[in-house]
Amino acid sequence: MTGNPIRILRRICSGGAKESANGFDRRLLAPMMLGSLLNPVNSSILSVSLVPIGAAFGAPPSQTAWLISALYLATSIGQPVVGRLIDLFGPRRLFLAGTALTGIAGVVGMLAPNLGVLIAARVLLGFGTCSGYPAAMYLIRSEAGRTGRESPAGVLTALAVTTQTIAVIGPSLGGLLIGIGGWRATLAVNIPLAIAGLFLGARRLPATRPSRRDSGRHPVSDLDLPGMGLFALALVCLLLFLMNPGGGHWYLPIPAVAAAAGFTWRELRARQPFIDVRVLGGNLSLLATYARALLSYVVSYAFLYGYTQWTEQGRGLSASQAGLVQLPLFATAIVVSTLTGRRQAIRGKLLVGAVGQIVACALLLLLHAHSPLWMLLAVVFVLGVPQGLNSLALQNAVFHQADAERMGSSAGLLRTFGYLGAIIASAADGAFFGQRADTGGLHHLAAFMLAVSALSLGVTVADRSLRRVGAPGVNDTTAGTELQDTGR
Structure with missing residues (x-):
């Protein structure tokens, strides 16, 4: 299962034709996957284009950093908002509108005359790419209800592997685009992706009408x-x-x-609240999942940002060598997600994932300026295991724990907490490294990551409801009732 990512996705989705045999509409897979990758592809491509963009506009890193922050801000806000709109109006309209906005953002970014316009284009990208993931989760839940299958594990796994695959090829794709057409090509790539998304969405997504409530009101009145x-x-x-806690x-x-x-x-x-805090407050298991997402992504992004900087400045690798060292992280995550995806129970995944993060963070304490390359790779391989387990388990937990009528907004909130974790991780990297990513700063960062990982493990161990979430023979309604009872 370690071959071509496209072949892996095809095998996951087919599952030996079981998904098709049980009625899942496989025509939905292409728009679902394409919509879900629009956000991560724009995040990963940017990692290699910040330097040429800064050189083109004469902007220092403190200013080009807003290209990252703009996407985080827009996406963190937009994911649950657009998800709620999908809950009310169905995925097709929001998917098409978001994909069109992504294409417009690509045009604006490609033609941007200055950094301010380019930042505005990134904001548009953030909002435009918000619809893909909530729409995909909504469609999976709808198909589960239509076919009577409570847990389409193969499709959920394919969704997780899609974003992980993009994390692998995104920087390489960005470098290729920059070599062909400069940094503007990294924005222009959204134009053909948007065209493909509009075509697939218009052809394959169901044209659902907004359903009227029992009172006869149109859903627009419930906004x-x-x-x-x-x-x-x-x-x-x-x-x-959080982006700059010490900046006044x-x-x-x-x-x-x-x-x-x-x-x-x-x-x-x-x-009709945007987020029903009464229901959310009674579903402590879902709140615990969001807390785990925040904690696990703090560790993941702190490693991704901090370890990469240290390998360049503290260990002395070149930028290209540092990028190659990171590749096993995502490759391992893809393999782990693929091999464990059809095991529906999630508690074991979360426990192993939390322990794996603790082990990886402890290994960081052993590194120094002259550590051999095999040690650098060993740390990355170890972290790849929880990377693959956590992303899949958290997604599946939301699928089982959230109210089916609010699946879009619940999936959007999962992404919001993930981006909160990314921003906290970025602030931690800045606080511990200061002016240079040296070994002392790495060890302080590792101690912080160890504490966060231990807290994540504690939250998982204490959550007894996880024993039944996704377990064979337990449907989502029964599990949800137990989850709320456990939370009281």
Whole structure:
């Protein structure tokens, strides 16, 4: 199973033709996978284009960093908002609108005359790529309900492997595009991807009508615009603070807390809340999944950013060598996800994933400026195991734990917590490394990552409801009832 990623995806999706035999509409797979990869491909390609963009506009790293932050901000806010719209109006309209916006962002970015316009294009990309993943999770849940299959494990695995595969080829694709057409080509690539998405979405996604509620109201009347606005305000203030906690933005937590309080007050009184805090508060297992996502992605992104910087500055590798050292991380994750994807129970995956992160972080403490290459690769291989297990298990946990009628917004919130983890990781890297990514800073970062990994393991061990989530013979309704009972 370690061959061509496309062949792997085909085998996962076919599952020996079981998915097709049980009625899953395999025409949905192409738009689902394409929509889900639009966001990660734009994240990974940017990693190799920051330097040429800075050189083109005469911008220092402190300014080009906003190209990353802009995508994080837009995506963190947009994923649950667009997911909620998908819950109300179906995936087709939102998928097509988001894909079209992605294409427009590609045109704006390709023609950007200055860094400000390019940052605006990245914001458009963030919102445009928000619809793919919630739409895919919504479609998987809908097909599970239609076919009577509670857990289409093969399709869920294919969705996880798709984003991991893009993480492998994204930087290489970016380098190829820059070699062919300069950094503008990394934005222009969104144009053919958007065209393909529009074609596949229009041809294959079901044209669903917004269903009227029992009261006869049209779903548009259920849009909780004040709740969405307060949610966005709280998240913007929080994310801006986390991006630069020591940069004179000490006051931002105050409006963030105020907006969060207003959001909670609004959601408790709204007829159709954007995020039903009562239901979410009663589903402690889902909240625990979001907490695990935050913690596991703090470790993953801290490793991805911090370890890569250390291999260049602390260990003395070139940029290309540092990139090659990271490849086994994603390759191992793909293999692990592929081999374990059809095992529906998720508790074991989360336990092994948390322990694997602890082991990998402990290994970082053994590294020094003259560590042999095999030690660098050994650390990466070890972390690849939890990388593959956690991403798959967290996604599957949300699939089982979330309310089916709010699958889109619940899947979007999973991505939001993941990006929160990425931003915390970025801030931690900056705090521990300072002006240079030396070995001392790496060891301090590793100690921080160890503490976060241990906390993630503790949350997983304490969550008794995980014993039945995804277990054979347990449907989602029964599991969900037990989860809420456990949380009381």
